[in-house]
Each structure stands twice: as C-alpha cells, then as structure tokens.
Amino acid sequence: MTAPDYGQAFALWRKATPAWRGYTHHAFVEGLRDGSLPRATFLHYLRQDYVFLIHFARAWALAAAKADTLAEMQAAAATVHALVHTEMPLHVEICAREGIDAAALEATEEAPGNLAYTRYVLEAGYSGDFLDLMAALAPCVLGYGEIGARLQGSGGPYGEWIATYGGDDYQGLCRDVGALIDGALAHRLGAGWAQSPRFARLSERFATATRLEVGFWDMGLAGP
Secondary structure (H helix, E strand, O other): OOOOOOHHHHHHHHHHHOHHHHHHOOOOHHHHOOOOOOHHHHHHHHHHHHHHHHHHHHHHHHHHHOOOOOHHHHHHHHHHHHHHHHHHHHHHHHHHOOOOHHHHHHHHOOOHHHHHHHHHHHHHHHHOHHHHHHHHHHHHHHHHHHHHHOOOOOHHHHHHHHHHHHHHHHHHHHHHHHHHHHHHHHHOOOOHHHOOOOHHHHHHHHHHHHHHHHHHHHHHOOOO
C-alpha cells in the first residue's frame, strides 16, 4: 500500500529509517492481520501495552508543558484525551472479556522491553525540547496508524483492534500529529528545516524509537 500522508517530516523519517518495515510488518503484526497470533500472546501484549500507554500519556502531557504555542498545547492535550478515553478503555474492555479485570491489568509487571522504550521517550522530553519529544513519540502514533490503515478490513479475531487504529478517528489523529510536527519544525527551525543539522539529529531519535518499537513487538511475541 502507499504510505499514508501524515506530513512531510514523517515521510522523510520513515524513508530514512531502516527498521521501519521490520516494525510495521513484524511477525506480530502479520499475526494480527491473518488471525494466526495466539490469543494468550495477544493478551500478554495488550497488558504490556496498557502499561506503556500510561507512560505514553504522561509523555504527551509533558509535550503540552514543553509547547510554545496554544495550538501545540491543544494538540498535545487532544492526544492525551484520545489515549486515556479511547485506547486505554479498549484495552480494559478486551481484557475484561477475557477474565482480566481492571485491578489485574493495573498490576501488570512491566517487561524490560517496555521499560526501555517508555523511559527512552520520557527522557527525550525531560532532557530535550518539544521537537525531541515529538521525534521519540512519532513512531508509535504514526506507525500504529500506518499498520491500522494497511490491515483495515482484515477482520478475524483481531478485527476490533485493527478497526481502532485503521478507523477514521485514529487516522484523523495521525494526520493532526503529522501536521503538529511539521508546524513545530517550521516554527523552531525555519522554512528550510529539512536541511538543518538539527533535523538530522531528530531523525536519529526517530530511528532509535522505531528500533524500540521492534523490540516491543519482539517482547509481545515472546509471551510472558
């Protein structure tokens, strides 16, 4: 499929990141697509992803604090809202149907691969600026959008998960985040941001976060 249009920065980062295809076409993702992923493996991933999303929401809240403009603050706040009111409730709902109640979900022990990824993203925000945080956050938000768009309509046992990320609401969020990143780059680095040394460093941060995404799928596929 043609890569979804989530803005200029995403297109450049995606093209320059060798691990991108390994992330978006990982064996875990293909198991979601064709329904061959064992249910226990999916639930293990879902529990870890719930813990991940707690930290991810904190990172987007940090982005609001690092923002320069009201529009940036609004976009970051809208993403926090989508995470805590759409994505995380979906995890709770699916797990509850499988006999994993909210208390058990909250008590999930964080796997090492989860720790590595979430702390990398948060550290990008603590030690860097808004752009560092956006580059670290983008692979998750936009990668899941690309995966959802590619898998949309697959159906099967994971159709509900696929429909969440391939649906209009999430795809709209991805376009908004892509526009937010492009606007933030132009605001801070000027019209020629794509040729700036700073953008090259941000590309490296995006690539690192993408490798950590591959590690997250590996962790999910390995099971508990």
